[in-house]
Amino acid sequence: MRRILQALAGLAVVVALEGAAPAPAPRVRIDSGVLVGAVAGPALVFMAIPYAAPPVGPLRWKPPAPPRPWADARMAYAPGPACPQPILPGGAPNLGGYSGPTSEDCLTLDVWAPPGARGAPVMVWIPGGGNIASAANLPSYDARNFARDGVILVDVNYRLGALGFFAHPALTREAPPRQPLVSYGLMDQIAALEWVRRNISAFGGDPRNVTLFGESAGGSDVLDLLTIASARGLFEKAIVQSGGGWQAPPSLSSREADGARLAVALGLSGRQASVAELRAVPADALVTHQADLTGPALDGRLLTRDPASVFAEGRADPVPLIIGSNSNEASLMRLVGQDPAEIFAKASPSLRVAYAADGPSENDVGRQMFNDASMGAPARWIARKMSARAPAWLYYFSYVPERQRATRPGTNHASEIPFVFDSLDAVPGRSALVTPGERAEASLAHSCWVAFAKTGRPKCGGGQAWPAYSTSADELLDFGDPLAVRTHFRKAQLDAQESVAGARLGGP
DSSP states (O other): OOOSOOOOOOSSSOOOOSSSSOSSOOEEEETTEEEEOEEETTEEEEEEEESSOOOOGGGTTSOOOOOOOOSSOEEOOSOOOBOSOOOOGGGOOOTTSOOSOBOSOOOEEEEEEOTTOSSEEEEEEEOOSTTTSOOTTOGGGOOHHHHHTTOEEEEEOOOOHHHHEEOOHHHHHHSOTTSOOEEHHHHHHHHHHHHHHHHGGGGTEEEEEEEEEEETHHHHHHHHHTTOGGGTTSOSEEEEESOOSOOOOOBHHHHHHHHHHHHHHTTSOGGGOOHHHHHTSOHHHHHHHOTTOOSOOBOSSSSOSOHHHHHHTTOSOOOOEEEEEETBGGGGTTTTTOOHHHHHHHSOHHHHHHTGGGOSOHHHHHHHHHHIIIIIHHHHHHHHHHHTTSOEEEEEEOOOOGGGTTTOSSOBTTTTHHHHTTOGGGSTTTGGGOOHHHHHHHHHHHHHHHHHHHHSSOOOGGGOOOOOOOTTTOEEEEESSSOEEEESTTHHHHHHHHHHHHHHHTOO
């Protein structure tokens, strides 16, 4: 099925810091120059830090170049623009949860650090949004409570859509033989990780204790990075939140054909368009006409193989891993053009038998089939494959606030994010509605992520057990009400989904 990345990465616009640049303002020196940040509660915040040169002019559709140094101290206490993406009229959030300014000069990151940190663990967040909409500074990504708990959090902007995942025959001809193509957004993420390795010690972080994590498209990108040679060694642990894992990337030739069609839509001569003509197109025109240019492709240079086949063969980077999904990923169905009744109608008789307990409504069964095929079954499969070489932990997030339980069938796609960040109070309009039960759930989930970042094991608050995944025990932690370890969770259904996908995955 189509790459399941058309995601809600957050719920509102940009983060508001209480008080700009208080005195004395925190200052750090990195390899590009001096930064002046701000204080946000328990965190020191440095925003819109360039980790690469602006990808404009001749650098559009090129691997990221080193950032340009600055002579004077750089004021880093205000959010920067996000990368070009569709922005909805009237200020409504787009599919990535964003509604603010955009610019091609967007290869920046934000750092949230505890005051006085020394050797602190580091987490690098790759936000979701289908690889077409995203921003580092959404309210739900407010990381002050990670800093409160001794973790440095880095939020990353990366190129999106037709500017981040584009191919065209002219670009292929222009590039040197080994220069990577197409997946410029992934190249940006690697450049951000390299920046962290060089600079995070200036903020008090340990460059050898980095956890890479992301949600939806960001989670899928983390899976890709686990299979890319040039990303190996840049992070020690990984977390994948609702990242799928079975979506097949298109070929270079397929993406070149997409690029040629985009050139025609822009009034250029399709495959015959020149690099100069393509780079002269305004960014907003590319965004307007980009259609389905959503995510990485196999270029044979950066992404050399289908990531699922790399996991199937046990060749992914063997780092400790947390991976899981939510109970209502079907909240995505309308966004990705899927109909539950159609999914049910196309299901094989054996698949329907496996889902008999999820009936009687065909729509209900179709929604559960979508949940499992897109997220739940791939997460369990990847946990099993990874557990053969490194510890892995599987989760299922099913907590729904009490006020929503009568109307919401489960935890929507991306709804776990403010619990993981413990940022419920940062989301506009939500703080007054937060109940003690929600705060307890956020505190618990956040503690698991913090412990994993610190030690490589998710030892959750309150002594909650979360056993590492093994094929024989087949256990996961259900972040529900109540919290519980579950054994052989939805085994018949997930086994059936693996059977459907088995030929491509190289067997069980």
